[in-house]
Amino acid sequence: MFILLHINTLSAESLAEVISLQGDNFEHIEFGKINANHHVFHDQQLQIDVDSSASFLMKAFNTVRQIHQVSFAWRSRNAPQIINSQHEAKRKGDDAVFKLGLLLKSDDSSLNPFLPSWMKRVESLLKFPSQDMIYLVADAKHAPGRQWPNPYNKRVTMISISSVPDHQGWMQASYQFEQPVNVVALWLMADGDNTKSKFTARIKNVVLK
Numbered sequence: 001m002f003i004l005l006h007i008n009t010l011s012a013e014s015l016a017e018v019i020s021l022q023g024d025n026f027e028h029i030e031f032g033k034i035n036a037n038h039h040v041f042h043d044q045q046l047q048i049d050v051d052s053s054a055s056f057l058m059k060a061f062n063t064v065r066q067i068h069q070v071s072f073a074w075r076s077r078n079a080p081q082i083i084n085s086q087h088e089a090k091r092k093g094d095d096a097v098f099k100l101g102l103l104l105k106s107d108d109s110s111l112n113p114f115l116p117s118w119m120k121r122v123e124s125l126l127k128f129p130s131q132d133m134i135y136l137v138a139d140a141k142h143a144p145g146r147q148w149p150n151p152y153n154k155r156v157t158m159i160s161i162s163s164v165p166d167h168q169g170w171m172q173a174s175y176q177f178e179q180p181v182n183v184v185a186l187w188l189m190a191d192g193d194n195t196k197s198k199f200t201a202r203i204k205n206v207v208l209k
Contacts (some may be wrong), residue, residue: 016207016209017065017207017208017209018205018206018207019059019186019206019207019208020044021041021044021046021203021204021206022041022044023039023041025059026057026058026059026188027057027058027059027060027121027125028055028056028058029055029057029058029118029121029122030055030118031054031118032116032117032118034053034054034055034193035051035052035053035054035193036053036054036055037049037050037053037054037055037056037191038051038053039057044204045202045203045204046188046202046203046204047200047201048098048188048190048200048201048202048203049200050080050190050191050192050198050199050200050201051192051198052192052193052196052197052198053191053192053193054095054189054190054192055189055191056187056188056189057187057189058122058185058186058187059185059186060125060126060127060184060185061127061183061184061185061186062127063127064105064128064182064183064184065182065183065208066180066181066183067102067180067181067182067183067208067209068176068177068180069175069176069208069209070100070102070136070174070175070206070207070208070209071172071173071174071175071206071207072100072173072174072203072204072205072207073170073171073172073173073203073204073205074097074098074139074163074170074171074173074201074202074203075169075170075171075201075202076097076098076139076199076200076201076202077199077200078197078198078199078200079097079139079197079199080095080096080097080191080192080195080197080199081095081192081195081197082095082141082195083141084141085141085142085143085146085148087141088140088141088148089142089148089149089151090151091151091152091194092195093194093195094150094151094152094191094194095191095192095193095194095195095197096135096137096138096140096189096190096191097138097139097190097199097201098137098138098139098188098189098190098201098203099135099136099137099138099158099187099189099190099191100135100136100138100187100188100189100206101133101134101135101136101186101187101188101189102134102135102136102181102183102185102186102187103126103130103183103184103185103186103187104130104131104132104133104134104181104182104183104184105128105129105130105183105184106129106130106131106132107129108129108131122185125185126184127184128184129184130184131155132155132156132157133153133155133157133187134156134157134159134181135156135157135158135159135187135189136159136161136173136175137158137159137160137161138163138171138173139163139171140158140160140161141160142158142160143160144160144161144162145159145160145161145162146159146160147159147160159175161173161174162174170204183208186206186208188203188206
């Protein structure tokens with residue numbers, strides 16, 4: 001019985017994937033008229049410099065990933081000027097010090113010719129169709145575990161996730177799904193365009209299980 005337990009433990013650990021934080025592992029997607037963030041990769045860490053700006057890094061998966069849990073470490077110098085959860089749920093407050101996006105697989109493969117150019121680029125990079133998305137939001141004004149619809153797109157669900165400080169000054173964040181979600185791409189994003197905020201976020205140890 002001890003041997004069986006040991007094997008199962010190793011199997012569970014093998015399902016975890018640490019995302020390589022290197023520039024050639026992501027595509028930088030910009031929003032047209034909105035100023036883009038500045039990204040710096042160094043020593044398996046990502047630095048995002050935000051100055052009334054917004055853009056994101058995207059990694060499309062070659063296979064559909066069943067994700068049970070997401071974790072990452074983050075820290076920031078300053079933060080977006082979000083007043084409260086009510087402000088955060090509106091377009092004028094729709095910013096975040098960091099949010100990890102999961103694009104979910106859908107059965108609808110039809111293309112919309114009226115999409116903005118940045119969304120067309122996203123679709124061109126995806127290996128599987130996707131219509132819905134989840135954002136795991138660090139340092140949100142909503143209480144950890146609370147959900148709210150994105151004010152720009154009702155098919156995007158925002159989820160506030162808890163963070164715990166460690167002895168090195170990093171915030172350790174994680175979220176466990178009640179049921180696994182089928183994910184086709186990963187987004188890494190910080191934004192301060194709606195609140196005209198300036199800050200720097202650092203990310204490391206992004207792990208998908």
